[in-house]
Amino acid sequence: MNVLKRPIITEKFAALNEVGKYAFEVNKNANKVEIKKQIEKQYGVTVEKVATMRSIGKLKTKYTKSGAVSGRTSLIKKAIVTLKEGDVIDFYSGI
Numbered sequence: 001m002n003v004l005k006r007p008i009i010t011e012k013f014a015a016l017n018e019v020g021k022y023a024f025e026v027n028k029n030a031n032k033v034e035i036k037k038q039i040e041k042q043y044g045v046t047v048e049k050v051a052t053m054r055s056i057g058k059l060k061t062k063y064t065k066s067g068a069v070s071g072r073t074s075l076i077k078k079a080i081v082t083l084k085e086g087d088v089i090d091f092y093s094g095i
Contacts, residue, residue: 046084
């Protein structure tokens with residue numbers, strides 16, 4: 001099972017990067033211990049704390065010839081990871 005899906009790079013989470021916190025979209029069945037092990041293995045850093053949250057999908061409505069079709073986007077799980085003082089994850093190095 002792949003625990004990490006992708007890093008979340010938005011203005012809000014970019015501000016948290018300055019204080020050593022990084023956000024990732026993770027598998028909805030992953031727990032904090034699995035997230036911590038995967039990040040330490042993949043990025044070579046020391047994780048101090050992992051906070052998780054589940055975001056319920058937004059309600060979307062599409063208007064078509066046959067009428068309105070309503071539905072929801074899928075649920076996602078986010079993890080905010082606090083690293084040890086001095087550790088940094090560089091998302092932009094491969095660009």
